[in-house]
Amino acid sequence: MSANRIVAITGASAGIGRATALALARRGDCIVACARRGDRLQMLADEVAAAGGELVPVVADVTREADMEQLVAAAVERFGRLDVVLCNAGFGIYGTIDSISPEQMRRLLDVNYLGTFHAARAAMAAFRRQASGHVIIVSSIVGKRGVPYMGAYSATKFAQVGLAECLRAETAGSNIHVSVVFPISTTTEFFEVMTKASGFATRAAGPKQSADDVAQAIVRAIDHPVAEVYPYRIARGLALLNAIAPALCDRVARRWGRKPITS
Secondary structure (H helix, E strand, O other), X not given: OOOOOEEEEEOOOOHHHHHHHHHHHXXXXXXXXXXXXXXXXXXXXXXXXXXXOOEEEEEOOOOOHHHHHXXXXXXXXXXXXXXXXXXXXXXXXXXXXXXXXXXXXXXXXXXXXXXHXXXXXXXXXXXXXXXXXXXXXXXXXXXXXXXXXXXXXXXXXXHHHHHHHHHHHHOOOOOEEEEEEOOOOEEOOHHHHHHHHHOOOEEEOOOOEEHHHHHHHHHHHHHOOOOEEOOOHHHHHHHHHHHHOHXXXXXXXXXXXXXXXOO
């Protein structure tokens, strides 16, 4: 399928958002990218321009409803429409449920869940007017199966999935598509941010993937919309195992989950 779509991306200044913006821009899609760090966004816009593409930077905070409405408005004003919204912004905090403070939990919900809600809601207004569009939500494999010490983060990722499933059912049979992406541990600054927010470092024994790998999976989903995207295909097996044998999956999750670095 040809390119030249109009794609809005939240959390575009780094990691999966940045990699996806570059992958789409290189093939001719037009990007409207938002993040709180204006300097990072401008660097991304310059990189896209140097490659012959176009990226409109919008400094915005996903926790603010008005900012997400501004993001969608910027796309429609500049390009006349919006084809895809990639709800990507998010961060993590590590710890047992009883060690996570209510303030930390609220912040996770504000960014990871409400940030997704605000972006998807703003985009849906445009999609309904156009009678077409695609909401893509970047969740996590822990949005399918929780792992030790990631309960607070995992809860927000499960919430994203619930939102997406309901929206997908509501739009079934229309030309509005909803996809959820389930990356595994991805090599980005996510873990630096999580370490700072948690107050200590962790390591995971399981497999990893690159932000570029996730970006390519997202690009494929844009071209051929599907309900669920597993950039690391074997990860789908974890979700299946959890559905069939949750107690066994508990042992697998305990083995491969994140652990504090003690030395």
